[in-house]
Amino acid sequence: MRVDWVPYSASGLVVGAAGLSVGALLMPQPGDPASPLGMGAGEDDRWLAISVLYLLAAVGLAVGLPAVTSIFDRRGARWALVGVGTLAVGILGAAAYAVLMSVLRALVVGGVPLAGGVGGLAEDAWLAVLLHGWVSVFAVGEVLIAMALLQARRVSRWVPALMLAHAGLTPLAPMMPVALAAVTALTATMAFAGLGIAANRRSLPPIL
Template sequence: MRSDWVPLSASALVIGAMALVFGSLLNPADAGASSAETLRVVNEDSARWVAMSVMFVLASLGLTLGLPSVLILFQRRARKLGLTALAVFTIGTIGTAGYAMLMVFFRAIVVAGALRAGALEEVTHEPGLTVFLNGWIVGFYGGIALLAVALYVARSVPRWVPALLALFVALLPFSTHLGRVGSAIQVMALAVAFTGMAMAAVTGEHQRELSDAPAF
């Protein structure tokens, strides 16, 4: 990557992380809410639901465009592990846009009165939808877990960056019990970690490594 593109990519990474934070905070439904409660919330606050979906699309675009800047952090160590982590995480970032579109479609059929609570419970267990959602979750969280390990091995960022990434993944089993405040803390930890990665990518040391690399 040309060195003049690194700040732009790093900026996109930060924008994507913040959009993910805003999207999570805009979510009107509590984690672990029942099907009936979710339908009620979407009906009463559909505009907020759409805004959340827009933020998730922006997060998908920003994070995907920001991933090239993360490659700079693996110039010396853990290059293969870093590439693997980014490849897996790309599935998660792109899948976030698909999830946002699914949320928009879900809101449309709820507002139109075409979905009941019982039917929603059955839909969430449909094999095709389950495979898609689980694949997105595995790609997103698995990519972050691999990225935390790769950054720890590469030693190209402060130690608190992979620690925050690991914290984000470790809180996944407790996501339905964290509440709004806990969920906000979880996603903020991820945003701060991505900001730290973006700052490290644009430091003079990494820029010099790019400048000294042969042009292709």
Template sequence: MKTDWVPFSAALLLTGALALALGSLLIPSSDGGTDTMRIVEDQGGQWMAAAAIYLVASVFLTLGLPTTLVLLQGRGRTLGLVSAVVLEFGFIGTAGYAMLMVFFRALVRTHTIVGQAIDDVAQDAGLRVFLVAWIAGFVLGELLLGLALLRARTVPRWVPLVLILHVVAVVVSTLLPDPVGKATILLFVAGMAGIAITATAAPPNQRWSY
């Protein structure tokens, strides 16, 4: 018999993934610091909406993360636990990034940073460390989760494969056209959808033959 909290957690996981995708698609593309300042000034509402959606995504993904552990009761359990911890750093980092977006919007609106000052902010060591740690945690956690699900064999094979494919897409995103790079977040949504559906529709000990 499935645990009562699993459907709610699975729904939050999928909703969080969709929110993350929406936030990523809402953020306008920029070619540098000056262009980013122009976007924040001219499209402030869209910028703040993306920040709010990122915050919601962080909370929902955190609450939905236990769903993944339901599918990792046997093989892949240890790797799955490690992936959950690493992913949580990525989810928390998403909330931190949302707060940075709000803070940056405030700096631009009050004219605290102007001209080339934004480039100095972008080169700040603390900010760069945070951004690298956030992205690395998210990508590494997703990769470990995909490998754990491959080992556990509790979901259809396409689920971990799309998660791993998304990791590859993030790594090579600088080589992709901007619209394609942004669209790759849908692979993450597809993977989370597969996890959510499988966790609520099948017994935790079910094994897929592949």
């Protein structure tokens, strides 16, 4: 018996996007991926929550990438493959970020002395480039997939529109009010949920 994997992959896409948005909402400075490095030792539970959510997001989105590719036939397929590959790199960055958060939490809880304190890590230029880099790559992947969706015309236009909005507004999130930054984070969940629904619908047999 043939097992249809698309619904499971689409579900992972939605769960992963939700985890990414909730993790972003827990940031003390919305949209700034380096901000949790400045948390104090008394906020180790928040560190743990963010790391778990970002790890869940990375796993869910990775599982959901095949569902994204299933939406396309010929039109837009090339852009889609490039976008999915780029998004996969951003997803790996999210997983690495989750691991980094867990390690830092373990160091703080264990009382391991750090030169300059945990807050000093946020001032390291190379670490800041690494942390901001995966967010930028993720946003580029969103833009490429949105372009492929507009070319393929396989989903409603609001799906690529939300992806483009999230990719464009993410760099501005640290300067936004908390409420607006929260809305920006939720646009990713809505966009990927739309992708998951579209992929699931295409996998269903035709109704006679």
